[in-house]
Amino acid sequence: MKIAIIGAGAAGCFAAANIPANAGHEVRVFEKTGKALQKVKVSGGGRCNVTHNCFDIEELAARYPRGRQFLKKTLHRFGPADTIRWFESRGVQLKAESDGRMFPVTDDSQTIIDCIWKEMMRNGVQVQYNKSLNALESRPGGYTLRFADGSTYEADKVLVACGGFPKDEQYAWLRAIPQTIETPVPSLFTFNLPGNPVTSLMGIAAEVSLKIAGTKIREQGPLLITHWGFSGPAVLRCSAWAARELHDRNYTFTVLINWLKDKDDDTLRTDIKRLRTEEGKQLIDHKSPFGLPRRLWEYLLQESGVPEQTRWADLTAAPQNKMIENLLRQSFTVKGKTTFKEEFVTCGGVRLKDIDPATMQSRQHPSLYFAGEITDVDGITGGFNFQNAWTGAWIAAQSMVKEA
Known part of the structure; x- marks a missing residue:
């Protein structure tokens, strides 16, 4: 035969x-x-x-x-x-x-x-x-x-x-x-963020929770910032689950990032209240209290309008609320995709x-x-x-x- x-x-x-x-x-x-x-x-x-x-x-x-x-x-x-x-x-x-x-x-x-x-x-x-x-x-x-x-x-x-x-x-x-x-x-592709300032942090990785806005698709895991946007296991898994939907959207969509993975508003506000009390004299940008890479923490503070040299005790309501929003639900507009290395699927x-x-x-x-x-x-x-x-x-x- x-x-x-x-x-x-x-x-x-x-x-x-x-x-x-x-x-x-x-x-x-x-x-x-x-x-x-x-x-x-x-x-x-x-x-x-x-x-x-x-x-x-x-x-x-x-x-x-x-x-x-x-x-x-x-x-x-x-x-x-x-x-x-x-x-x-x-x-x-x-x-x-x-x-x-x-x-x-x-x-x-x-x-x-x-x-x-x-x-x-x-x-x-x-x-x-x-x-x-x-x-x-x-x-x-x-x-x-x-x-x-x-x-x-x-x-x-x-x-x-x-x-x-x-x-x-x-x-x-x-x-x-x-x-x-x-x-x-x-399926299995990375997200392009043309012109987004986050790409200046290329090479930084973090454990995140990621959600595609307007869908039920959510993933947790490592995210890698690249010179073109987002990659890493959490992103690739999202791309697989949403493959047809993102294709129908012509790969233009919004992704929401929780940089603290599984923290919610109540937990984060409690943490910040503690920091204002226990670390009040410390500069906010001196070190990340949440285990985030230093450059990522500084970027998030800048995006939240927290002035340099601000101490925890002096953090006002508006930048604090913006910081909470960015830490838990920072929004990014994705425009396009890139095939993941040579592992095309x-x-x-x-x-x-x-x-x-x-x-x-x-x-x-x-x-x-x-x-x-x-x-x-x-x-x-x-x-x-x-x-x-x-x-x-x-x-x-x-x-x-x-x-x-």
């Missing part, structure tokens, strides 16, 4: 690594670029955030803005515990960090790449590069793959694992099958109700399978998108071999 895998990314290569050589199949992976596993290489700052330290399926599925119900069915088949066992049984130990992200103990993504690649080569997988697919044509007993270089390949089974596409027209070859595609829009893709979660096979097209980001599944940051790739790829590999 001839199995064609479209895409040499996480899902495609992991599927190939799970099709045993003794099954007697010819497995070919077709990659449109000149390299394999590139997103694995750059993820997690080059460390590869393999999965997440979460083993409750309900809780795990809740980390995916799109695809939650589908994943409740697939993650039972191959979840984070299975991912850990798969790599550890091949000599790669994983470790969990305090936020739940899991990395190889080597802190090197090449460890993950080498492990998957070794399994692929052991299985006799052939990888062909610079093979951009133009058309996928059904034929009796299988499919004909037509590539941009004019070559073709006859396959009995096809796994589409080429990742998500940023532009709708890039799905034309799938729509022609025909296959319903949920319109793609970016989209929401959208192959409609999930067209895929059988037990096999990852198309419900309309026999012997056609989907795995990874090509499906309308995307997770927040923390290893969730890779886990979806491993899960779908493993199920598809098992299903293709079993049916054969």
Whole structure:
């Protein structure tokens, strides 16, 4: 049997690594670029955030803005515990960090790449590069793959694992099958604040609570100020949950920042009252009483109209109220987005109700399978998108071999 895998990314290569050589199949992976596993290489700052330290399926599925119900069915088949066992049984130990992200103990993504690649080569997988697919044509007993270089390949089974596409027209070859595609829009992106003075604080990070005005979307966690705006886990998670809504707003919206994370008005007013009593003679800008970076604290005081050399005992009502507002609900107008490094993620893709979660096979097209980001599944940051790739790829590999 001839199995064609479209895409040499996480899902495609992991599927190939799970099709045993003794099954007697010819497995070919077709990659449109000149390299394999590139997103694995750059993820997690080059460390590869393999999965997440979460083993409750309900809780795990809740980390995916799109695809939650589908994943409740697939993650039972191959979840984070299975991912850990798969790599550890091949000599790669994983470790969990305090936020739940899991990395190889080597802190090197090449460890993950080498492990998957070794399994692929052991299985006799052939990888062909610079093979951009133009058309996928059904034929009796299988499919004909037509590539941009004019070559073709006859396959009995096809796994589409080429990742998500940023532009709708890039799905034309799938729509022609025909296959319903949920319109793609970016997920996991940073917020642009053109001309905002906060960008002068680039490089400063803080633990915040962040809310997108006019929505119920709220996140807590690290925020990083950059020369173009806001980045960091809290921002990226918000971008994932609000991906379609922010797209509809043309990425122009208001974000509210609580720089003190979980403090509220009553608590903060009590703190300030105490400071006026206990630290009355101290200059307000001398040090931050709330653990904020010094430069950020000075910026917030300036934005609140607190004069330099003001002592806590001399703080008047107007700047105090403005300071409270800025500390708990500072408003920023976002105009535009920036893709997060090279870890591009989209929401959208192959409609999930067209895929059988037990096999990852198309419900309309026999012997056609989907795995990874090509499906309308995307997770927040923390290893969730890779886990979806491993899960779908493993199920598809098992299903293709079993049916054969």
